[in-house]
Amino acid sequence: MxxxxxxxxxxxxxxxxxxxxxxxxxxxxxxxxxxxxxxxxxxxxxxxxxxxxxxxxxxxxxxxxxxxxxxxxxxxxxxxxxxxxxxxxxxxxxxxxxxxxxxxxxxxxxxxxxxxxxxxxxxxxxxxxxxxxxxxxxxxxxxxxxxxxxxxxxxxxxxxxxxxxxxxxxxxxxxVDAERFQPIVDRKSVLGTYGVDPAKFVMLYVGRLAPEKSVEVALDSFHALPATIREDCHLIIAGDGPSSGILRECYGGDPRVTFTGFVQGTQLAELYAAADVFLFPSATETFGNVVLESMASGTTVIGAAAGGVQDTIEHEVTGLLCPSGDVAAFTQAIVRLYESLETRYRLAFAGREFALRQxxxxxxxxxxxxxxxxxxxxxxxxxxxxxxxxxx
Missing domain, CATH: 3.40.50.2000 (Glycogen Phosphorylase B;)
Incomplete structure:
Protein backbone atom coordinates (compact mmCIF):
# COMPACT_ATOMS: atom_id res chain seq x y z
CA MET A 1 0.00 0.00 0.00
CA VAL A 176 -3.32 9.51 24.25
CA ASP A 177 0.27 8.82 25.27
CA ALA A 178 -0.39 7.70 28.84
CA GLU A 179 3.33 7.49 29.61
CA ARG A 180 3.88 11.17 28.81
CA PHE A 181 0.59 12.34 30.33
CA GLN A 182 0.51 10.81 33.82
CA PRO A 183 -0.26 12.00 37.36
CA ILE A 184 3.16 11.91 39.03
CA VAL A 185 4.68 15.39 39.20
CA ASP A 186 6.60 17.78 41.48
CA ARG A 187 3.65 20.15 41.92
CA LYS A 188 5.59 22.74 43.91
CA SER A 189 8.35 22.99 41.29
CA VAL A 190 5.98 23.08 38.29
CA LEU A 191 3.66 25.73 39.69
CA GLY A 192 6.58 27.71 41.04
CA THR A 193 7.80 28.14 37.46
CA TYR A 194 4.70 30.26 36.82
CA GLY A 195 4.68 32.02 40.17
CA VAL A 196 1.66 30.07 41.38
CA ASP A 197 1.33 29.11 45.05
CA PRO A 198 1.03 25.27 45.20
CA ALA A 199 -1.19 25.63 48.28
CA LYS A 200 -3.89 27.17 46.07
CA PHE A 201 -6.70 25.28 44.33
CA VAL A 202 -5.39 25.44 40.76
CA MET A 203 -7.61 25.46 37.68
CA LEU A 204 -6.16 25.09 34.18
CA TYR A 205 -7.25 25.81 30.62
CA VAL A 206 -5.10 24.56 27.73
CA GLY A 207 -5.79 25.41 24.11
CA ARG A 208 -5.95 28.01 21.41
CA LEU A 209 -7.01 31.47 22.54
CA ALA A 210 -9.66 32.25 19.94
CA PRO A 211 -13.36 33.24 19.88
CA GLU A 212 -14.63 29.75 19.09
CA LYS A 213 -12.91 28.29 22.18
CA SER A 214 -15.05 30.31 24.66
CA VAL A 215 -12.07 30.88 26.95
CA GLU A 216 -13.93 33.81 28.52
CA VAL A 217 -16.40 31.30 30.01
CA ALA A 218 -13.57 29.79 32.07
CA LEU A 219 -12.39 33.25 33.12
CA ASP A 220 -15.88 34.51 33.96
CA SER A 221 -16.62 31.32 35.91
CA PHE A 222 -13.50 31.87 37.97
CA HIS A 223 -14.46 35.46 38.74
CA ALA A 224 -18.02 34.38 39.63
CA LEU A 225 -16.76 32.15 42.46
CA PRO A 226 -17.72 33.23 45.98
CA ALA A 227 -15.06 35.62 47.26
CA THR A 228 -13.95 33.28 50.05
CA ILE A 229 -13.32 30.47 47.56
CA ARG A 230 -11.83 32.67 44.84
CA GLU A 231 -9.18 33.94 47.28
CA ASP A 232 -7.97 30.37 47.65
CA CYS A 233 -7.89 29.64 43.89
CA HIS A 234 -5.66 30.34 40.90
CA LEU A 235 -6.50 30.04 37.20
CA ILE A 236 -3.82 29.26 34.62
CA ILE A 237 -4.51 29.93 30.93
CA ALA A 238 -2.00 28.04 28.78
CA GLY A 239 -2.05 28.82 25.08
CA ASP A 240 -1.87 31.54 22.48
CA GLY A 241 -3.93 32.77 19.57
CA PRO A 242 -5.82 35.72 18.09
CA SER A 243 -7.76 36.44 21.32
CA SER A 244 -4.66 36.54 23.50
CA GLY A 245 -4.40 40.34 23.53
CA ILE A 246 -8.00 41.10 24.41
CA LEU A 247 -8.15 38.34 27.05
CA ARG A 248 -4.98 39.59 28.73
CA GLU A 249 -6.31 43.15 28.63
CA CYS A 250 -9.64 42.19 30.19
CA TYR A 251 -8.50 39.60 32.73
CA GLY A 252 -4.72 39.84 33.06
CA GLY A 253 -4.84 42.43 35.85
CA ASP A 254 -5.99 39.82 38.37
CA PRO A 255 -2.94 38.38 40.22
CA ARG A 256 -4.87 35.12 40.62
CA VAL A 257 -4.95 34.62 36.83
CA THR A 258 -1.80 33.60 34.96
CA PHE A 259 -1.37 33.61 31.17
CA THR A 260 1.57 31.34 30.35
CA GLY A 261 1.60 31.72 26.57
CA PHE A 262 2.23 28.66 24.44
CA VAL A 263 3.33 25.53 26.35
CA GLN A 264 4.18 22.13 24.91
CA GLY A 265 6.06 18.89 25.51
CA THR A 266 7.15 17.92 29.01
CA GLN A 267 6.21 21.33 30.42
CA LEU A 268 2.63 20.89 29.24
CA ALA A 269 2.36 17.33 30.57
CA GLU A 270 3.60 18.49 33.97
CA LEU A 271 1.23 21.44 34.01
CA TYR A 272 -1.76 19.13 33.46
CA ALA A 273 -0.69 16.91 36.34
CA ALA A 274 0.00 19.85 38.68
CA ALA A 275 -3.52 21.30 38.32
CA ASP A 276 -6.48 20.35 40.50
CA VAL A 277 -9.14 20.86 37.82
CA PHE A 278 -9.10 21.25 34.06
CA LEU A 279 -11.64 23.70 32.58
CA PHE A 280 -12.56 23.32 28.93
CA PRO A 281 -15.64 25.36 27.87
CA SER A 282 -15.21 25.00 24.08
CA ALA A 283 -18.39 23.81 22.33
CA THR A 284 -16.88 23.56 18.83
CA GLU A 285 -14.56 20.54 19.21
CA THR A 286 -14.77 17.55 16.91
CA PHE A 287 -12.92 15.62 19.63
CA GLY A 288 -10.89 17.68 22.12
CA ASN A 289 -7.49 16.02 22.55
CA VAL A 290 -6.69 18.18 25.58
CA VAL A 291 -9.57 16.60 27.52
CA LEU A 292 -8.10 13.13 27.09
CA GLU A 293 -4.62 14.42 27.95
CA SER A 294 -5.95 15.92 31.18
CA MET A 295 -7.71 12.69 32.07
CA ALA A 296 -4.52 10.72 31.51
CA SER A 297 -2.75 13.20 33.80
CA GLY A 298 -5.14 12.40 36.63
CA THR A 299 -6.78 15.83 36.60
CA THR A 300 -10.55 16.10 36.85
CA VAL A 301 -12.20 17.74 33.83
CA ILE A 302 -15.13 20.15 33.66
CA GLY A 303 -16.15 20.45 30.02
CA ALA A 304 -18.90 21.77 27.77
CA ALA A 305 -21.74 19.35 27.06
CA ALA A 306 -21.32 19.83 23.32
CA GLY A 307 -19.31 18.57 20.37
CA GLY A 308 -16.70 15.86 20.80
CA VAL A 309 -16.07 16.78 24.44
CA GLN A 310 -19.38 15.24 25.50
CA ASP A 311 -18.36 11.98 23.82
CA THR A 312 -15.13 11.79 25.82
CA ILE A 313 -16.49 12.81 29.23
CA GLU A 314 -19.15 10.63 30.83
CA HIS A 315 -20.97 13.03 33.14
CA GLU A 316 -20.55 12.20 36.84
CA VAL A 317 -18.34 9.22 35.93
CA THR A 318 -15.15 10.48 34.24
CA GLY A 319 -15.77 14.21 34.66
CA LEU A 320 -18.45 16.88 34.76
CA LEU A 321 -20.34 18.40 31.83
CA CYS A 322 -21.97 21.84 31.83
CA PRO A 323 -24.25 23.46 29.25
CA SER A 324 -22.08 25.35 26.78
CA GLY A 325 -21.67 29.02 27.63
CA ASP A 326 -23.35 28.60 31.03
CA VAL A 327 -21.06 30.48 33.42
CA ALA A 328 -23.27 29.74 36.43
CA ALA A 329 -23.12 25.98 35.76
CA PHE A 330 -19.32 26.02 35.35
CA THR A 331 -18.98 28.04 38.54
CA GLN A 332 -21.19 25.61 40.45
CA ALA A 333 -19.12 22.67 39.16
CA ILE A 334 -15.89 24.35 40.30
CA VAL A 335 -17.34 24.98 43.77
CA ARG A 336 -18.45 21.37 44.01
CA LEU A 337 -14.99 20.02 43.21
CA TYR A 338 -13.35 22.58 45.48
CA GLU A 339 -15.49 21.49 48.40
CA SER A 340 -15.40 17.73 47.79
CA LEU A 341 -11.99 16.11 47.55
CA GLU A 342 -13.70 12.71 47.39
CA THR A 343 -15.67 13.68 44.26
CA ARG A 344 -12.59 15.12 42.62
CA TYR A 345 -10.51 12.01 43.27
CA ARG A 346 -13.30 9.66 42.17
CA LEU A 347 -13.73 11.45 38.82
CA ALA A 348 -9.97 11.80 38.32
CA PHE A 349 -9.38 8.08 38.92
CA ALA A 350 -12.16 7.04 36.52
CA GLY A 351 -10.90 9.53 33.94
CA ARG A 352 -7.38 8.14 34.15
CA GLU A 353 -8.70 4.58 33.81
CA PHE A 354 -10.66 5.59 30.70
CA ALA A 355 -7.61 7.31 29.17
CA LEU A 356 -5.45 4.23 29.71
CA ARG A 357 -7.79 2.28 27.42
CA GLN A 358 -7.39 4.77 24.55
Whole structure:
Protein backbone atom coordinates (compact mmCIF):
# COMPACT_ATOMS: atom_id res chain seq x y z
CA MET A 1 0.00 0.00 0.00
CA UNK A 2 1.17 3.52 -0.84
CA UNK A 3 -0.62 6.40 0.90
CA UNK A 4 -0.75 9.98 -0.37
CA UNK A 5 -1.92 12.31 2.41
CA UNK A 6 -3.12 15.84 1.63
CA UNK A 7 -3.42 18.20 4.59
CA UNK A 8 -3.45 21.91 5.46
CA UNK A 9 -1.44 21.35 8.64
CA UNK A 10 1.36 18.96 9.53
CA UNK A 11 4.32 18.68 11.86
CA UNK A 12 6.08 20.73 13.10
CA UNK A 13 2.79 22.69 13.42
CA UNK A 14 1.49 22.36 16.97
CA UNK A 15 -2.23 21.54 16.95
CA UNK A 16 -4.35 18.45 17.37
CA UNK A 17 -4.69 17.72 13.66
CA UNK A 18 -0.97 18.07 12.89
CA UNK A 19 0.02 15.88 15.84
CA UNK A 20 -2.54 13.20 14.98
CA UNK A 21 -1.50 13.05 11.32
CA UNK A 22 2.17 13.02 12.33
CA UNK A 23 1.53 10.03 14.59
CA UNK A 24 -0.44 8.33 11.81
CA UNK A 25 2.33 8.65 9.23
CA UNK A 26 4.91 7.34 11.72
CA UNK A 27 2.61 4.39 12.42
CA UNK A 28 2.28 3.67 8.70
CA UNK A 29 6.04 3.72 8.28
CA UNK A 30 6.40 1.32 11.24
CA UNK A 31 4.16 -1.07 9.28
CA UNK A 32 6.29 -0.62 6.12
CA UNK A 33 3.50 1.31 4.40
CA UNK A 34 4.93 4.01 2.12
CA UNK A 35 3.47 7.45 2.80
CA UNK A 36 3.87 10.79 1.02
CA UNK A 37 2.52 13.94 2.69
CA UNK A 38 1.49 17.05 0.74
CA UNK A 39 1.31 20.04 3.09
CA UNK A 40 1.72 23.83 3.17
CA UNK A 41 4.91 25.48 4.30
CA UNK A 42 4.98 25.64 8.08
CA UNK A 43 5.63 28.80 10.06
CA UNK A 44 6.71 26.68 13.04
CA UNK A 45 10.34 25.86 13.58
CA UNK A 46 11.06 22.16 13.83
CA UNK A 47 12.19 19.07 11.98
CA UNK A 48 10.96 18.53 8.43
CA UNK A 49 11.43 15.41 6.34
CA UNK A 50 11.88 16.57 2.72
CA UNK A 51 11.63 13.01 1.40
CA UNK A 52 8.30 12.29 3.11
CA UNK A 53 6.71 15.74 3.15
CA UNK A 54 6.33 17.89 0.05
CA UNK A 55 5.77 21.53 1.03
CA UNK A 56 4.03 24.28 -0.91
CA UNK A 57 3.90 28.06 -0.67
CA UNK A 58 1.02 29.04 1.59
CA UNK A 59 -1.00 31.91 3.03
CA UNK A 60 -2.87 32.16 6.38
CA UNK A 61 -6.35 30.64 6.50
CA UNK A 62 -9.02 33.23 7.45
CA UNK A 63 -10.75 31.21 10.19
CA UNK A 64 -7.59 29.64 11.57
CA UNK A 65 -4.45 31.73 10.89
CA UNK A 66 -2.20 29.08 12.47
CA UNK A 67 -3.23 26.80 9.58
CA UNK A 68 -2.16 27.64 6.06
CA UNK A 69 -3.81 27.44 2.67
CA UNK A 70 -1.37 26.03 0.14
CA UNK A 71 -0.99 27.52 -3.31
CA UNK A 72 0.75 24.63 -5.08
CA UNK A 73 2.11 24.34 -8.58
CA UNK A 74 -0.19 21.79 -10.31
CA UNK A 75 2.64 20.47 -12.47
CA UNK A 76 4.80 19.71 -9.43
CA UNK A 77 1.93 17.91 -7.69
CA UNK A 78 1.23 15.79 -10.76
CA UNK A 79 4.91 14.88 -11.17
CA UNK A 80 5.21 13.91 -7.52
CA UNK A 81 2.07 11.79 -7.58
CA UNK A 82 3.11 10.12 -10.83
CA UNK A 83 6.46 9.19 -9.29
CA UNK A 84 4.92 7.99 -6.02
CA UNK A 85 2.03 6.02 -7.59
CA UNK A 86 -0.33 6.03 -4.56
CA UNK A 87 -2.71 3.12 -4.07
CA UNK A 88 -4.97 5.20 -1.78
CA UNK A 89 -5.41 8.95 -1.34
CA UNK A 90 -6.38 10.49 1.99
CA UNK A 91 -7.61 14.10 2.03
CA UNK A 92 -7.46 15.57 5.53
CA UNK A 93 -8.61 18.91 4.10
CA UNK A 94 -11.39 19.78 1.65
CA UNK A 95 -9.60 22.97 0.60
CA UNK A 96 -6.79 23.76 -1.84
CA UNK A 97 -4.51 20.77 -1.38
CA UNK A 98 -7.46 18.44 -0.86
CA UNK A 99 -8.77 19.44 -4.29
CA UNK A 100 -5.55 18.17 -5.88
CA UNK A 101 -5.96 14.84 -4.09
CA UNK A 102 -9.60 14.64 -5.16
CA UNK A 103 -8.76 15.44 -8.79
CA UNK A 104 -5.99 12.83 -8.96
CA UNK A 105 -8.18 10.15 -7.37
CA UNK A 106 -11.01 10.80 -9.82
CA UNK A 107 -8.75 10.93 -12.87
CA UNK A 108 -6.79 7.79 -12.02
CA UNK A 109 -9.60 5.88 -10.27
CA UNK A 110 -7.50 5.70 -7.11
CA UNK A 111 -9.37 4.81 -3.88
CA UNK A 112 -10.19 8.02 -1.99
CA UNK A 113 -10.87 8.61 1.70
CA UNK A 114 -11.17 11.81 3.72
CA UNK A 115 -11.03 12.82 7.36
CA UNK A 116 -13.02 15.60 8.99
CA UNK A 117 -11.17 17.48 11.73
CA UNK A 118 -12.69 20.92 12.28
CA UNK A 119 -16.21 22.32 12.65
CA UNK A 120 -15.54 25.36 10.47
CA UNK A 121 -19.29 25.92 10.19
CA UNK A 122 -19.44 26.54 13.94
CA UNK A 123 -16.60 29.05 13.70
CA UNK A 124 -18.54 31.27 11.29
CA UNK A 125 -20.77 32.98 13.85
CA UNK A 126 -17.75 33.69 16.07
CA UNK A 127 -16.09 35.43 13.11
CA UNK A 128 -19.27 37.35 12.16
CA UNK A 129 -19.84 35.61 8.81
CA UNK A 130 -22.73 33.15 9.47
CA UNK A 131 -24.17 33.80 5.98
CA UNK A 132 -21.35 31.66 4.52
CA UNK A 133 -22.69 28.45 6.11
CA UNK A 134 -25.15 27.28 3.39
CA UNK A 135 -22.47 27.66 0.71
CA UNK A 136 -19.90 25.89 2.89
CA UNK A 137 -22.14 22.83 3.32
CA UNK A 138 -22.97 22.62 -0.39
CA UNK A 139 -19.25 22.57 -1.06
CA UNK A 140 -18.59 19.98 1.67
CA UNK A 141 -21.29 17.69 0.24
CA UNK A 142 -19.81 18.01 -3.24
CA UNK A 143 -16.25 17.38 -2.08
CA UNK A 144 -17.01 14.29 0.01
CA UNK A 145 -19.42 12.56 -2.37
CA UNK A 146 -16.52 10.82 -4.14
CA UNK A 147 -14.99 9.45 -0.91
CA UNK A 148 -15.34 5.77 -0.10
CA UNK A 149 -14.89 6.66 3.59
CA UNK A 150 -15.09 9.88 5.59
CA UNK A 151 -13.38 9.46 8.95
CA UNK A 152 -14.71 11.47 11.90
CA UNK A 153 -13.25 11.65 15.44
CA UNK A 154 -16.42 11.24 17.50
CA UNK A 155 -20.04 10.09 17.55
CA UNK A 156 -21.37 13.64 17.87
CA UNK A 157 -19.36 14.71 14.81
CA UNK A 158 -20.76 11.77 12.86
CA UNK A 159 -24.32 12.75 13.78
CA UNK A 160 -23.61 16.37 12.84
CA UNK A 161 -22.34 15.39 9.39
CA UNK A 162 -25.18 12.94 8.83
CA UNK A 163 -27.62 15.78 9.49
CA UNK A 164 -25.77 17.80 6.83
CA UNK A 165 -26.15 15.07 4.23
CA UNK A 166 -22.71 13.43 4.29
CA UNK A 167 -22.44 9.64 4.07
CA UNK A 168 -19.92 6.77 4.27
CA UNK A 169 -18.94 8.05 7.73
CA UNK A 170 -16.73 6.02 10.06
CA UNK A 171 -15.33 6.91 13.48
CA UNK A 172 -11.56 7.33 13.71
CA UNK A 173 -11.13 8.18 17.36
CA UNK A 174 -8.10 9.65 19.15
CA UNK A 175 -5.67 8.18 21.63
CA VAL A 176 -3.32 9.51 24.25
CA ASP A 177 0.27 8.82 25.27
CA ALA A 178 -0.39 7.70 28.84
CA GLU A 179 3.33 7.49 29.61
CA ARG A 180 3.88 11.17 28.81
CA PHE A 181 0.59 12.34 30.33
CA GLN A 182 0.51 10.81 33.82
CA PRO A 183 -0.26 12.00 37.36
CA ILE A 184 3.16 11.91 39.03
CA VAL A 185 4.68 15.39 39.20
CA ASP A 186 6.60 17.78 41.48
CA ARG A 187 3.65 20.15 41.92
CA LYS A 188 5.59 22.74 43.91
CA SER A 189 8.35 22.99 41.29
CA VAL A 190 5.98 23.08 38.29
CA LEU A 191 3.66 25.73 39.69
CA GLY A 192 6.58 27.71 41.04
CA THR A 193 7.80 28.14 37.46
CA TYR A 194 4.70 30.26 36.82
CA GLY A 195 4.68 32.02 40.17
CA VAL A 196 1.66 30.07 41.38
CA ASP A 197 1.33 29.11 45.05
CA PRO A 198 1.03 25.27 45.20
CA ALA A 199 -1.19 25.63 48.28
CA LYS A 200 -3.89 27.17 46.07
CA PHE A 201 -6.70 25.28 44.33
CA VAL A 202 -5.39 25.44 40.76
CA MET A 203 -7.61 25.46 37.68
CA LEU A 204 -6.16 25.09 34.18
CA TYR A 205 -7.25 25.81 30.62
CA VAL A 206 -5.10 24.56 27.73
CA GLY A 207 -5.79 25.41 24.11
CA ARG A 208 -5.95 28.01 21.41
CA LEU A 209 -7.01 31.47 22.54
CA ALA A 210 -9.66 32.25 19.94
CA PRO A 211 -13.36 33.24 19.88
CA GLU A 212 -14.63 29.75 19.09
CA LYS A 213 -12.91 28.29 22.18
CA SER A 214 -15.05 30.31 24.66
CA VAL A 215 -12.07 30.88 26.95
CA GLU A 216 -13.93 33.81 28.52
CA VAL A 217 -16.40 31.30 30.01
CA ALA A 218 -13.57 29.79 32.07
CA LEU A 219 -12.39 33.25 33.12
CA ASP A 220 -15.88 34.51 33.96
CA SER A 221 -16.62 31.32 35.91
CA PHE A 222 -13.50 31.87 37.97
CA HIS A 223 -14.46 35.46 38.74
CA ALA A 224 -18.02 34.38 39.63
CA LEU A 225 -16.76 32.15 42.46
CA PRO A 226 -17.72 33.23 45.98
CA ALA A 227 -15.06 35.62 47.26
CA THR A 228 -13.95 33.28 50.05
CA ILE A 229 -13.32 30.47 47.56
CA ARG A 230 -11.83 32.67 44.84
CA GLU A 231 -9.18 33.94 47.28
CA ASP A 232 -7.97 30.37 47.65
CA CYS A 233 -7.89 29.64 43.89
CA HIS A 234 -5.66 30.34 40.90
CA LEU A 235 -6.50 30.04 37.20
CA ILE A 236 -3.82 29.26 34.62
CA ILE A 237 -4.51 29.93 30.93
CA ALA A 238 -2.00 28.04 28.78
CA GLY A 239 -2.05 28.82 25.08
CA ASP A 240 -1.87 31.54 22.48
CA GLY A 241 -3.93 32.77 19.57
CA PRO A 242 -5.82 35.72 18.09
CA SER A 243 -7.76 36.44 21.32
CA SER A 244 -4.66 36.54 23.50
CA GLY A 245 -4.40 40.34 23.53
CA ILE A 246 -8.00 41.10 24.41
CA LEU A 247 -8.15 38.34 27.05
CA ARG A 248 -4.98 39.59 28.73
CA GLU A 249 -6.31 43.15 28.63
CA CYS A 250 -9.64 42.19 30.19
CA TYR A 251 -8.50 39.60 32.73
CA GLY A 252 -4.72 39.84 33.06
CA GLY A 253 -4.84 42.43 35.85
CA ASP A 254 -5.99 39.82 38.37
CA PRO A 255 -2.94 38.38 40.22
CA ARG A 256 -4.87 35.12 40.62
CA VAL A 257 -4.95 34.62 36.83
CA THR A 258 -1.80 33.60 34.96
CA PHE A 259 -1.37 33.61 31.17
CA THR A 260 1.57 31.34 30.35
CA GLY A 261 1.60 31.72 26.57
CA PHE A 262 2.23 28.66 24.44
CA VAL A 263 3.33 25.53 26.35
CA GLN A 264 4.18 22.13 24.91
CA GLY A 265 6.06 18.89 25.51
CA THR A 266 7.15 17.92 29.01
CA GLN A 267 6.21 21.33 30.42
CA LEU A 268 2.63 20.89 29.24
CA ALA A 269 2.36 17.33 30.57
CA GLU A 270 3.60 18.49 33.97
CA LEU A 271 1.23 21.44 34.01
CA TYR A 272 -1.76 19.13 33.46
CA ALA A 273 -0.69 16.91 36.34
CA ALA A 274 0.00 19.85 38.68
CA ALA A 275 -3.52 21.30 38.32
CA ASP A 276 -6.48 20.35 40.50
CA VAL A 277 -9.14 20.86 37.82
CA PHE A 278 -9.10 21.25 34.06
CA LEU A 279 -11.64 23.70 32.58
CA PHE A 280 -12.56 23.32 28.93
CA PRO A 281 -15.64 25.36 27.87
CA SER A 282 -15.21 25.00 24.08
CA ALA A 283 -18.39 23.81 22.33
CA THR A 284 -16.88 23.56 18.83
CA GLU A 285 -14.56 20.54 19.21
CA THR A 286 -14.77 17.55 16.91
CA PHE A 287 -12.92 15.62 19.63
CA GLY A 288 -10.89 17.68 22.12
CA ASN A 289 -7.49 16.02 22.55
CA VAL A 290 -6.69 18.18 25.58
CA VAL A 291 -9.57 16.60 27.52
CA LEU A 292 -8.10 13.13 27.09
CA GLU A 293 -4.62 14.42 27.95
CA SER A 294 -5.95 15.92 31.18
CA MET A 295 -7.71 12.69 32.07
CA ALA A 296 -4.52 10.72 31.51
CA SER A 297 -2.75 13.20 33.80
CA GLY A 298 -5.14 12.40 36.63
CA THR A 299 -6.78 15.83 36.60
CA THR A 300 -10.55 16.10 36.85
CA VAL A 301 -12.20 17.74 33.83
CA ILE A 302 -15.13 20.15 33.66
CA GLY A 303 -16.15 20.45 30.02
CA ALA A 304 -18.90 21.77 27.77
CA ALA A 305 -21.74 19.35 27.06
CA ALA A 306 -21.32 19.83 23.32
CA GLY A 307 -19.31 18.57 20.37
CA GLY A 308 -16.70 15.86 20.80
CA VAL A 309 -16.07 16.78 24.44
CA GLN A 310 -19.38 15.24 25.50
CA ASP A 311 -18.36 11.98 23.82
CA THR A 312 -15.13 11.79 25.82
CA ILE A 313 -16.49 12.81 29.23
CA GLU A 314 -19.15 10.63 30.83
CA HIS A 315 -20.97 13.03 33.14
CA GLU A 316 -20.55 12.20 36.84
CA VAL A 317 -18.34 9.22 35.93
CA THR A 318 -15.15 10.48 34.24
CA GLY A 319 -15.77 14.21 34.66
CA LEU A 320 -18.45 16.88 34.76
CA LEU A 321 -20.34 18.40 31.83
CA CYS A 322 -21.97 21.84 31.83
CA PRO A 323 -24.25 23.46 29.25
CA SER A 324 -22.08 25.35 26.78
CA GLY A 325 -21.67 29.02 27.63
CA ASP A 326 -23.35 28.60 31.03
CA VAL A 327 -21.06 30.48 33.42
CA ALA A 328 -23.27 29.74 36.43
CA ALA A 329 -23.12 25.98 35.76
CA PHE A 330 -19.32 26.02 35.35
CA THR A 331 -18.98 28.04 38.54
CA GLN A 332 -21.19 25.61 40.45
CA ALA A 333 -19.12 22.67 39.16
CA ILE A 334 -15.89 24.35 40.30
CA VAL A 335 -17.34 24.98 43.77
CA ARG A 336 -18.45 21.37 44.01
CA LEU A 337 -14.99 20.02 43.21
CA TYR A 338 -13.35 22.58 45.48
CA GLU A 339 -15.49 21.49 48.40
CA SER A 340 -15.40 17.73 47.79
CA LEU A 341 -11.99 16.11 47.55
CA GLU A 342 -13.70 12.71 47.39
CA THR A 343 -15.67 13.68 44.26
CA ARG A 344 -12.59 15.12 42.62
CA TYR A 345 -10.51 12.01 43.27
CA ARG A 346 -13.30 9.66 42.17
CA LEU A 347 -13.73 11.45 38.82
CA ALA A 348 -9.97 11.80 38.32
CA PHE A 349 -9.38 8.08 38.92
CA ALA A 350 -12.16 7.04 36.52
CA GLY A 351 -10.90 9.53 33.94
CA ARG A 352 -7.38 8.14 34.15
CA GLU A 353 -8.70 4.58 33.81
CA PHE A 354 -10.66 5.59 30.70
CA ALA A 355 -7.61 7.31 29.17
CA LEU A 356 -5.45 4.23 29.71
CA ARG A 357 -7.79 2.28 27.42
CA GLN A 358 -7.39 4.77 24.55
CA UNK A 359 -4.38 3.20 22.87
CA UNK A 360 -3.01 4.87 19.72
CA UNK A 361 -1.86 1.49 18.36
CA UNK A 362 -5.35 0.01 18.67
CA UNK A 363 -6.93 3.07 17.02
CA UNK A 364 -4.38 3.16 14.19
CA UNK A 365 -4.63 -0.58 13.51
CA UNK A 366 -8.37 -0.14 13.00
CA UNK A 367 -7.78 2.74 10.59
CA UNK A 368 -5.21 0.76 8.61
CA UNK A 369 -7.69 -2.12 8.35
CA UNK A 370 -10.28 0.33 7.03
CA UNK A 371 -7.79 1.57 4.42
CA UNK A 372 -7.16 -2.04 3.35
CA UNK A 373 -10.88 -2.70 3.02
CA UNK A 374 -11.31 0.36 0.79
CA UNK A 375 -8.42 -0.69 -1.45
CA UNK A 376 -9.64 -4.29 -1.59
CA UNK A 377 -13.21 -3.32 -2.50
CA UNK A 378 -11.92 -1.11 -5.29
CA UNK A 379 -9.57 -3.73 -6.71
CA UNK A 380 -12.28 -6.40 -6.42
CA UNK A 381 -14.60 -4.31 -8.61
CA UNK A 382 -14.14 -5.70 -12.18
CA UNK A 383 -14.95 -2.38 -13.87
CA UNK A 384 -12.55 -0.60 -11.54
CA UNK A 385 -9.80 -3.11 -12.30
CA UNK A 386 -10.31 -2.58 -16.00
CA UNK A 387 -10.11 1.21 -15.55
CA UNK A 388 -6.87 0.87 -13.60
CA UNK A 389 -5.33 -1.33 -16.30
CA UNK A 390 -6.30 1.22 -18.99
CA UNK A 391 -4.60 4.03 -17.04
CA UNK A 392 -1.41 2.02 -16.56
Missing amino acids: RVALFTDTFLPDVNGVAKTLGRWTRFLESKDVACKVFAPTSMTEGDNDPFRVERFYSIPFLLYPECRLAIPNPLNVRKSLHAFQPTIIHCATPFNLGLFGLHHARKHKTPLVASYHTHFDQYLSHYKIPWVEPTLWKYMQWFHQSCQKVYVPSKSTMEHLQDKGLSHLEIWSRG SWDHIFNRLLTSYEEVVYRTSANPSQMHANRMIR
